[in-house]
Amino acid sequence: MNNKKIPEGTISRLFIYLRVISEFANMNIRTISSSELGERLSLSDAQGRNDLGYFGNFGVTGTGYDTFDLKKTLEKILGKDKTWNVAVLGVGHLGAALLAYAGFKNLGLEIVAAFDTNPKIIGQTIEDTKVYSIDDLTKIVSSKNISIGIITVSSGAAQGAADLLVRAGVECIMNFAPVSLNVPDEVKVKNMDLSRELETLSYFLVNKK
Amino acid sequence: MNNKKIPEGTISRLFIYLRVISEFANMNIRTISSSELGERLSLSDAQGRNDLGYFGNFGVTGTGYDTFDLKKTLEKILGKDKTWNVAVLGVGHLGAALLAYAGFKNLGLEIVAAFDTNPKIIGQTIEDTKVYSIDDLTKIVSSKNISIGIITVSSGAAQGAADLLVRAGVECIMNFAPVSLNVPDEVKVKNMDLSRELETLSYFLVNKK
DNA sequence: TGGTGTGAATGCCTTCACAGCG
DNA sequence: CGCTGTGAAGGCATTCACACCA
Numbered sequence: 001m002n003n004k005k006i007p008e009g010t011i012s013r014l015f016i017y018l019r020v021i022s023e024f025a026n027m028n029i030r031t032i033s034s035s036e037l038g039e040r041l042s043l044s045d046a047q048g049r050n051d052l053g054y055f056g057n058f059g060v061t062g063t064g065y066d067t068f069d070l071k072k073t074l075e076k077i078l079g080k081d082k083t084w085n086v087a088v089l090g091v092g093h094l095g096a097a098l099l100a101y102a103g104f105k106n107l108g109l110e111i112v113a114a115f116d117t118n119p120k121i122i123g124q125t126i127e128d129t130k131v132y133s134i135d136d137l138t139k140i141v142s143s144k145n146i147s148i149g150i151i152t153v154s155s156g157a158a159q160g161a162a163d164l165l166v167r168a169g170v171e172c173i174m175n176f177a178p179v180s181l182n183v184p185d186e187v188k189v190k191n192m193d194l195s196r197e198l199e200t201l202s203y204f205l206v207n208k209k
Numbered sequence: 210m211n212n213k214k215i216p217e218g219t220i221s222r223l224f225i226y227l228r229v230i231s232e233f234a235n236m237n238i239r240t241i242s243s244s245e246l247g248e249r250l251s252l253s254d255a256q257g258r259n260d261l262g263y264f265g266n267f268g269v270t271g272t273g274y275d276t277f278d279l280k281k282t283l284e285k286i287l288g289k290d291k292t293w294n295v296a297v298l299g300v301g302h303l304g305a306a307l308l309a310y311a312g313f314k315n316l317g318l319e320i321v322a323a324f325d326t327n328p329k330i331i332g333q334t335i336e337d338t339k340v341y342s343i344d345d346l347t348k349i350v351s352s353k354n355i356s357i358g359i360i361t362v363s364s365g366a367a368q369g370a371a372d373l374l375v376r377a378g379v380e381c382i383m384n385f386a387p388v389s390l391n392v393p394d395e396v397k398v399k400n401m402d403l404s405r406e407l408e409t410l411s412y413f414l415v416n417k418k
Numbered sequence: 419t420g421g422t423g424t425g426a427a428t429g430c431c432t433t434c435a436c437a438g439c440g
Numbered sequence: 441c442g443c444t445g446t447g448a449a450g451g452c453a454t455t456c457a458c459a460c461c462a
Contacts, residue, residue: 005452007452007453011409012409016389033420033421034421034422042389042391044456045421046455046456047455049423049424050453050455052423053424057422057423058422059423060421060422060461060462061420061422061461061462062419062421062461062462063420064420064421064422065422078412078415079411079412079414084411084414093305093306093309093310094310096306097302097305098403100301101302101303103387103403103404104404108408108411109407109408109411148407148411171414172414174407178312180251182251188410188413190409192403194310194312195312195316196221196225197383197399198295198357199224199316199317200399201357201383201397202293202357203287203288204381205293205356205357214430216432218432243443243444253432254443255432255433255434256432256433258444258445258446259431259432259433259446261445262445262446266444267444268443268444268445270438270439270440271439271440271444272442272443272444273442273443273444274444
């Protein structure tokens with residue numbers, strides 16, 4: 001255990017460690033070693049030991065980690081015992097896909113509201129989620145205790161959407177619009193620029209030929 | 210100019226530099242300085258100079274960069290003069306959203322085929338893209354000269370989809386399934402694990418309270 | 419023997435600082 | 441004077457290597 005700043009990559013990996021460890025625990029395999037974990041995820045064994053080491057000494061020398069214990073511990077560290085409410089801004093193709101994305105259901109993250117400006121969509125219920133007018137955002141963010149906003153509106157509308165979210169008190173934003181958002185430092189933004197990721201992949205092809 | 214290995218982050222940023230520079234060029238603003246560029250993207254001025262420096266000396270001391278020239282140069286470096294063909298595997302909500310995603314249209318990346326196993330979908334045309342049986346993948350990848358595959362199938366089917374793509378000769382894979390894929394070193398994989406990204410955001414909330 | 423925990427070493431990327439030049 | 445290009449410095453994250461322990 002130590003007090004050093006925890007790398008963002010470490011946090012991110014802890015979530016996939018938890019997935020693997022849960023699998024093992026569900027199969028009633030009681031022990032996992034750092035090398036088994038690493039192999040499973042194409043990571044070095046040292047990486048896993050190091051990452052876990054930021055939070056404590058969970059392993060048993062010569063044996064490995066107890067999957068039952070480590071599962072519980074990680075769930076606690078990562079806040080899996082809590083639920084966070086999420087809003088989706090923009091119910092286009094991508095927004096609708098996210099509403100339907102089964103993957104979110106078991107994460108302790110619940111999409112509790114969607115917002116749009118299109119009167120034809122407002123009032124509908126898509127995949128169990130009601131679509132509200134963007135004008136009601138502030139009210140609903142506070143009444144439904146929403147702390148994460150996902151922006152899937154157009155580039156032009158993204159900054160406005162972000163401003164609304166921030167003013168409403170949302171603390172995290174996941175942004176699918178390909179623009180850099182201007183928000184206060186206290187708000188955490190994660191950019192998910194799909195176009196750029198694809199472009200970056202294509203550069204790999206350019207340099208192969 | 211130097212021969213050092215170019216960081217992945219640099220490549221990725223070049224694409225957004227190009228966006229900004231194109232905007233300037235389109236507005237007939239002929240010059241941009243590294244500080245203007247950086248401010249626009251919340252990056253330091255040194256970052257931009259450094260990134261560009263990997264590829265040559267494009268700037269004019271005391272003035273800045275010529276937007277017209279730099280636009281052309283970056284387009285060439287990044288392979289924007291070429292087109293790459295893309296296939297989408299799995300036409301669920303997310304797959305369909307990607308087919309519709311207007312953002313890809315202008316990137317020099319074209320989605321030329323989609324694949325699924327569901328007989329109800331096979332043969333349909335969604336957003337101008339025809340959906341084929343996964344059995345025809347090898348044939349169509351080669352006939353349509355596809356070099357990038359996007360996997361939006363379920364976790365269980367993802368490795369199989371990746372194997373098919375690799376055997377068919379695809380060189381880049383963008384993977385939306387939350388599993389780590391096993392592919393040869395020559396194939397470039399980009400994982401887009403939306404669940405994990407959202408989870409990572411929520412960790413930020415856990416630590417605020 | 420096998421596997422953890424950890425300081426030390428390495429490597430990568432970003433930032434600094436400034437010489438040099440139009 | 442302003443801004444680029446760049447060597448040097450700094451910081452962060454991953455990997456190495458091994459002491460130590462069941």
